[in-house]
Amino acid sequence: xxxxxxxxxxxxxxxxxxxxxxxxxxxxxxxxxxxxxxxxxxxxxxxxxxxxxxxxxxxxxxxxxxxxxxxxxxxxxxxxxxxxxxxxxxxxxxxxxxxxxxxxxxxxxxxxxxxxxxxxxxxxxxxxxxxxxxxxxxxxxxxxxxxxxxxxxxxxxxxxxxxxxxxxxxxxxxxxxxxxxxxxxxxxxxxxxxxxxxxxxxxxxxxxxxxxxxxxxxxxxxxxxxxxxxxxxxxxxxxxxxxxxxxxxxxxxxxxxxxxxxxxxxxxxxxxxxxxxxxxxxxxxxxxxxxxxxxxxxxxxxxxxxxxxxxxxxxxxxxxxxxxxxxxxxxxxxxxxxxxxxxxxxxxxxxxxxxxxxxxxxxxxxxxxxxxxxxxxxxxxxxxxxxxxxxxxxxxxxxxxxxxxxxxxxxxxxxxxxxxxxxxxxxxxxxxxxxxxxxxxxxxxxxxxxxxxxxxxxxxxxxxxxxxxxxxxx
Amino acid sequence: xxxxxxxxxxxxxxxxxxxxxxxxxxxxxxxxxxxxxxxxxxxxxxxxxxxxxxxxxxxxxxxxxxxxxxxxxxxxxxxxxxxxxxxxxxxxxxxxxxxxxxxxxxxxxxxxxxxxxxxxxxxxxxxxxxxxxxxxxxxxxxxxxxxxxxxxxxxxxxxxxxxxxxxxxxxxxxxxxxxxxxxxxxxxxxxxxxxxxxxxxxxxxxxxxxxxxxxxxxxxxxxxxxxxxxxxxxxxxxxxxx
Numbered sequence: 001x002x003x004x005x006x007x008x009x010x011x012x013x014x015x016x017x018x019x020x021x022x023x024x025x026x027x028x029x030x031x032x033x034x035x036x037x038x039x040x041x042x043x044x045x046x047x048x049x050x051x052x053x054x055x056x057x058x059x060x061x062x063x064x065x066x067x068x069x070x071x072x073x074x075x076x077x078x079x080x081x082x083x084x085x086x087x088x089x090x091x092x093x094x095x096x097x098x099x100x101x102x103x104x105x106x107x108x109x110x111x112x113x114x115x116x117x118x119x120x121x122x123x124x125x126x127x128x129x130x131x132x133x134x135x136x137x138x139x140x141x142x143x144x145x146x147x148x149x150x151x152x153x154x155x156x157x158x159x160x161x162x163x164x165x166x167x168x169x170x171x172x173x174x175x176x177x178x179x180x181x182x183x184x185x186x187x188x189x190x191x192x193x194x195x196x197x198x199x200x201x202x203x204x205x206x207x208x209x210x211x212x213x214x215x216x217x218x219x220x221x222x223x224x225x226x227x228x229x230x231x232x233x234x235x236x237x238x239x240x241x242x243x244x245x246x247x248x249x250x251x252x253x254x255x256x257x258x259x260x261x262x263x264x265x266x267x268x269x270x271x272x273x274x275x276x277x278x279x280x281x282x283x284x285x286x287x288x289x290x291x292x293x294x295x296x297x298x299x300x301x302x303x304x305x306x307x308x309x310x311x312x313x314x315x316x317x318x319x320x321x322x323x324x325x326x327x328x329x330x331x332x333x334x335x336x337x338x339x340x341x342x343x344x345x346x347x348x349x350x351x352x353x354x355x356x357x358x359x360x361x362x363x364x365x366x367x368x369x370x371x372x373x374x375x376x377x378x379x380x381x382x383x384x385x386x387x388x389x390x391x392x393x394x395x396x397x398x399x400x401x402x403x404x405x406x407x408x409x410x411x412x413x414x415x416x417x418x419x420x421x422x423x424x425x426x427x428x429x430x431x432x433x434x435x436x437x438x439x440x441x442x443x444x445x446x447x448x449x450x451x452x453x454x455x456x457x458x459x460x461x462x463x464x465x466x467x468x469x470x471x472x473x474x
Numbered sequence: 475x476x477x478x479x480x481x482x483x484x485x486x487x488x489x490x491x492x493x494x495x496x497x498x499x500x501x502x503x504x505x506x507x508x509x510x511x512x513x514x515x516x517x518x519x520x521x522x523x524x525x526x527x528x529x530x531x532x533x534x535x536x537x538x539x540x541x542x543x544x545x546x547x548x549x550x551x552x553x554x555x556x557x558x559x560x561x562x563x564x565x566x567x568x569x570x571x572x573x574x575x576x577x578x579x580x581x582x583x584x585x586x587x588x589x590x591x592x593x594x595x596x597x598x599x600x601x602x603x604x605x606x607x608x609x610x611x612x613x614x615x616x617x618x619x620x621x622x623x624x625x626x627x628x629x630x631x632x633x634x635x636x637x638x639x640x641x642x643x644x645x646x647x648x649x650x651x652x653x654x655x656x657x658x659x660x661x662x663x664x665x666x667x668x669x670x671x672x673x674x675x676x677x678x679x680x681x682x683x684x685x686x687x688x689x690x691x692x693x694x695x696x697x698x699x700x701x702x703x704x705x706x707x708x709x710x711x712x713x714x715x716x
Contacts, residue, residue, distance in 0.1 A: 316580065323577050326566035333526060333560055335552030335581035335628065454570045454606065 034089035042082035049077055118393065126154075126299060130292045139288050146288075148407050150295050151363065155356055156403045158302040160383040160395040162352030165309060167381065168390035169318065170345035171325025173230040175377055176217070176237025180210040180350035182244060182372035184357020189257045189367055190250070199263035203358050210354025211347040213240075218346035222339055225328070237377055244369040256368025263362050265293060294363050301359060305352045306392055312348070313455045321345050322390075322455070379403075386440050388447025397448055398440075406433055477540065479504045479664055480525070480556075480632055485534030487517075487524045494520040496688040497534070502632065502666055507658050509667040509675040509696065511709055512685035518668045519561050521685070522636050525666075526558050527551050539631065553581045557630035561637055563621040567610025571601055574609050574620055578627030586629065593661070594623040597653045615646035622653070632664045633657070639671045647671065651678050672709035676700045684709075 054074040057065050133145040159181065166174045187206040191197055197205075221232050244251045251257065262270065270277045270290035277293075278285040312318035320341045323331050331338055361367050383402055387394030409432060412425045440448065478501040487495040494517045502508045512518050524531050525538075527548040536544045543551050552558070557578075566574050575594060579587050595602045598619040604612060609620060618638055625633055635654070639647040651674055657663045669675035676682050676696045684692040684705060692699065699705050 319573065319577060320580070322569060322573075323566050326568055327564050329528070329560065330564035330566065331577075332528065332548040333552055333558045333564075334577055334624070335549050336577075337549045452568055452608075454573055456570075456573055456576055457606075 031090070034086055037089050038082045038086040041085040042078050045081040046074070046078045049074055053077060122393075122396070123303070126150075130295055134288075139286060143288055143291055146291050146295050148410075149404060151291070151298055152407060153400055153403045154295070154298040154302050155360060156380065156383060157396050157399040158298065158305050158356045159353060159380045160387065160399050161302065161305040161309060161392060162349050162356065163380050163384050164387075164390065164392065164395050165312075165321070165352070166345050166349035167384050168395075169309075169313070169325065170321040170342065172342060172345060173226060173233070174346075174349070175230050175234035175374075175381065176240070177233075177349070177353060177380055178372045178374070178376040179217075179237040179240035180214055180353035181357040181360070181376070182240055182369075183210045183213050183350075184354030185361040185367050185371070186244065186251060186257075186357075187354065188358035188361045189260045192261045192362075193257065193259070196261075198267075199261070199358075199362050203355060206358035207351040207354040210357065211351035214346040214348075214350025215343050217350075218343040222342055234374070234377075237372075237374060241369050241372050241374075244372070251369075254368060254370070256366055256370070257361075258366045260361050260365050260367065262290065262365060263294070263297065294359075298356075298359055298363075301355050305355075308348075309392060317341070317344055319455060382437060386437060386447055388444075388449040388451075390452055391447065391449035394447055394449030401436060401440075402433065405436060476503070478502055478537075479539060480666070481535075481537045482521070482525065483535045483537075485521070485524060485531045485536060487520055487529055488532055489520075489529070494688055495524065495531075498685075498688070498690055500683055500690060502664060504631075504664055505658070505662055506681060507654065507665045507667060507679045509669055509679035509682045510685055511669055511672040511675055511682060511705075513708070514670070516685045517688040518685055519636055520688075522558070522561075522634050522666070522668050525551075525634065526556070552628065555581070555628060555631045556634070557625040557628045557632070558634040559618075559621040559625040559636065559638065561640070563617045565609040565612075565617050565620050565624065567608065569609055570606055571609060571612070571620055572605045574624050575601075575627050578624035580628070582628050587627075590627050590629060594626050597626075597656060598623055615642050615650070618642060618646075618650060619653075622650070626657070626663070630663060632666060634666045634668075636668045637670060638667070639669065639674065647674060654678065672705070673700070676705075 054070060056068045056070055058068050060066055129150055130142070130146050133142045133150075137145060159177070163174065163177045166172050166177070184206040187209045188199070188202045191202050191205065192199070217233065217236050221229055224232060245253055247253075264270070265277050268275065268277050268280050270287075270293065272285040273279065276285065277283075277289050283289070309318075313322070320331065320336045321344075323334075323336065324338060324341050324345075328338055331341070360371070364371075379402065383398045384395055386402065387396070387398035406429045409425045409429045415425050416423050444450065480500075480502040482498055482500040485495055485498045486493060498517075498521055500508075500510075500521070510518050510521065520529075523529065525536055525543075527543065527546055527550075531544055534544070535542060538551070538554060538556055541554065543554065543556075546554075566577060569577070575591060576587070579590065582590065600616055601619055601623060604616060609617065612620060618640075622633075622635065622638060625635075638650050638654070642650070654665055654667065655678055658665055667675055667679060676699050679696040682694065682696045682699045683690050684699065692702065692705065694702075700710070
């Protein structure tokens with residue numbers, strides 16, 4: 001396998017052979033083309049950054065806008081881009097070019113083995129994560145790491161897995177996924193505040209309501225695919241948000257809903273009172289208890305999403321989703337009801353968003369339409385695309401990189417020592433977000449994990465039939 | 475003769491305002507291989523698609539196994555065990571060969587899966603080595619075999635094949651036609667074959683229909699049609715040289 005792969009890798013080099021059998025000549029050739037590339041890139045960068053960085057508008061004391069130039073910075077950035085391009089051309093570039101020409105890389109044995117170990121290891125890590133953080137940071141520093149990192153990332157992992165059903169498996173491009181997240185959040189907030197129902201009763205209810213809205217969206221878009229579907233779902237997401245903004249009587253508009261009841265530990269609230277969690281279990285009160293509890297709730301919800309998806313993929317409905325992604329006409333001619341298949345995909349995806357939404361409301365204690373803008377849908381979709389459509393492990397890794405990465409930008413205080421005290425790394429979050437996307441798409445155009453695991457193997461079928469025989473005899 | 479398995483009576487079909495079928499009558503009896511030949515754009519594929527309910531006939535009646543299927547949606551027609559290997563194969567490219575075959579068995583009894591799979595692999599041994607391979611990586615001939623095999627997994631009473639020889643090498647065409655003959659003889663599957671390769675199709679079929687401009691112009695026993703001068707001149711020029 002590897003031998004054939006290497007041979008395929010050599011092929012593109014062969015035509016270059018006649019240019020010079022002497023290695024030195026070829027090296028000079030390559031250097032020259034790299035320098036040329038770098039010069040073109042530098043020119044492009046200069047043109048692009050000239051208006052963006054070269055000029056700056058400054059408001060002076062008399063409130064007048066004046067134009068300032070920043071030539072040194074512009075030249076520094078252009079030089080950095082040129083040097084970066086040159087380094088890329090001389091090192092990584094040729095290797096990447098070769099890889100692209102190769103057919104699907106054959107998975108080697110060690111990779112399959114590592115893949116088998118990866119999931120249990122990752123689950124063990126996330127289960128032990130709060131304990132690890134407390135050991136490393138002490139209980140005061142741990143709050144931030146569990147809340148901002150752990151819970152935040154897991155919410156997006158769950159949303160990514162939910163959207164993965166719709167986009168990755170069923171192939172229905174949904175740009176308004178955040179609408180169902182909002183439905184779940186507002187369902188929990190309103191029902192909990194109005195009727196005083198508990199989190200654990202409202203969680204499934206929020207899921208059901210969200211999936212109801214999923215079906216509602218599904219009906220009008222049944223005949224649409226691709227770009228057209230994307231536009232309608234985008235509009236749907238905006239409609240939900242605008243209704244939340246304008247229906248002030250119900251949703252309190254932009255002001256949002258505050259004082260949303262927090263989840264309790266089997267009826268025991270997390271507060272400093274006498275019947276609070278800390279008092280009942282004889283612990284010293286700490287806000288960390290609730291955070292850890294919330295962490296495990298979202299972890300359980302996320303794992304439930306993953307488990308259900310894995311199971312569904314092996315059932316007729318899951319296989320029908322994937323077949324629908326591949327070819328709708330063939331599906332129909334094989335007796336698959338594509339209407340129901342699409343609606344179940346929308347409903348399932350929406351249900352998990354509803355779960356995540358009600359968890360979000362319970363965790364924040366406050367929600368407003370600001371949390372459910374299009375950028376959220378875009379973030380979730382980019383997590384699914386970057387992770388590799390349909391791959392659950394890929395989606396989880398992408399969520400860690402994208403959400404964890406942007407969160408970690410808040411923590412890079414040491415950069416102030418380098419760039420001066422006025423440097424605020426959080427301002428560059430979106431820049432790095434975009435950069436990460438571009439890098440992933442260049443290196444892995446089909447997402448981090450593009451391999452699709454077959455949902456059925458011949459071996460499995462044999463064991464099943466053997467079981468049936470045994471049952472029949474007994 | 476007994477009542478036909480499939481009967482098409484006075485069927486017309488429109489694409490928007492363009493009339494593709496202008497009143498088609500056609501019968502297929504249990505156990506037959508019937509072929510429909512005709513030039514490009516004669517309406518052969520349209521007739522096949524109309525039988526499957528996509529698009530639906532504007533006028534006329536299509537009866538299958540004693541049931542009016544003219545207005546049924548495609549997936550319900552498939553559930554009556556009228557299977558179709560559509561034009562252009564339309565296999566699922568990212569799913570494995572085995573998964574493709576399993577999708578074909580959607581409407582079949584799951585208890586029959588193992589036996590049907592074995593039969594399909596017996597007919598198309600090349601698929602056996604490719605079971606774990608993605609459908610999109612197969613060669614054209616293998617994809618055609620997979621498309622037919624997938625349709626067979628639903629244990630059809632009537633199998634509709636739309637141009638199975640399209641774009642295949644002569645040797646592969648012969649293999650596919652041989653498989654169709656075996657299916658009909660050994661498994662008793664009734665086959666309706668739409669073909670441009672008139673010579674092979676008429677040699678294989680019990681009966682044939684010739685379609686011109688959305689109308690059936692000729693019909694008869696396969697070998698008799700082969701000898702008809704108008705068929706010879708229109709569809710068989712040079713075909714024998716293959």
